[in-house]
Amino acid sequence: MVVRPRSAVIAAPDAFPPAGVTAIVFDVVGTLVEPAVTVADTYAAAGKRQGVDLDPATVARRFATAWRRQESIDAVAAIPFATSRDRERERWREIVTDVFGPGGATAAIFADLWAHFALPASWRTVRRGATLAQAAIDAGLVVAVASNFDERLLAIAPHLDPLARAAAVFPSSEIGWRKPAAEFFRHVERRLERRPDQLLYVGDDPDLDVTAAANAGWRSLLVG
Ligand SMILES: [Mg+2]
Structure with missing residues (x-):
């Protein structure tokens, strides 16, 4: 399955997942899920x-x-x-x-x-993010989520699509760092046993997601 992202800060913006990437890490709020009520x-x-x-x-x-x-x-x-x-x-x-x-x-x-x-139940799926996550899974990549959300995310994720499809969930409160800190991304690299250039971060925030991940040496993709 090939999904064409609306905007991209990746080497081959017309292909998802991009070549060389072996794991995709998603932001949570605004990317995969959003509040069911504002x-x-x-x-x-x-x-x-x-x-x-x-x-x-x-x-x-x-x-x-x-x-x-x-x-x-x-x-x-x-x-x-x-x-x-x-x-x-x-x-x-x-x-x-x-x-x-x-x-x-x-x-x-x-x-x-x-x-x-x-x-x-207080959250609902963001369709576009769910489509990208499934495309990554279908392509055989590891899909994880890493978020500035706190430990409540651990209890929510198993019951909420598409978070339940993620192989790993990394809340900031458990990492000990928030985006945009480079240490946030270093922690995920170690846990997923990947190099920065093998990782793509997908998120809806140009600064905290796209720029922060790029500064950590990851590829990054803006959605939303
Ligand atoms: Mg977000």
């Missing part, structure tokens, strides 16, 4: 359950700012982009606090949202 609507509903009324447009605006703030914290940390289960949980606690404010309901809203996004 983040803004999900947050607004969680707020409402705790008696906090916030319209989805306000949530979306505050969420985007909060997300960027957390990325900045990681970028300027003493060890940039190092992470852990505690750091990932704290990231989301702070994002929820930035969105809803430090009021008494925020702890309950955070617990609600943390549990919500840990459920396979």
Whole structure:
């Protein structure tokens, strides 16, 4: 099966998988799966359950700012982009606090949202990513996922297509590094026992996926 990617940063952009690649590693959110209900609507509903009324447009605006703030914290940390289960949980606690404010309901809203996004049913397949993953499997390549998502991904993946088709799942909290750190990619190389030039990273983020993987010596492909 030959799939023609919409855009490509690979040596032979008209062929997938590209020659010489023996393993393909996919980003998760926005590439293989996406929230079944938008983040803004999900947050607004969680707020409402705790008696906090916030319209989805306000949530979306505050969420985007909060997300960027957390990325900045990681970028300027003493060890940039190092992470852990505690750091990932704290990231989301702070994002929820930035969105809803430090009021008494925020702890309950955070617990609600943390549990919500840990459920396979809260996610749905991105058809294009699933097609690429299956094309790679059909071509006899190893398919894995490596994500800035945290350890909740380990429980979700076996129950959610196409994540369940992956031979290995690498969440950032378990690697100890987030993209765009080169160490993130080095860890996956070691675990898959591949050289950088044998690996293709597929993702929807031009910086965190495509540029970061290319900087680590991998081939990379932008989708979405
Ligand atoms: Mg993504």
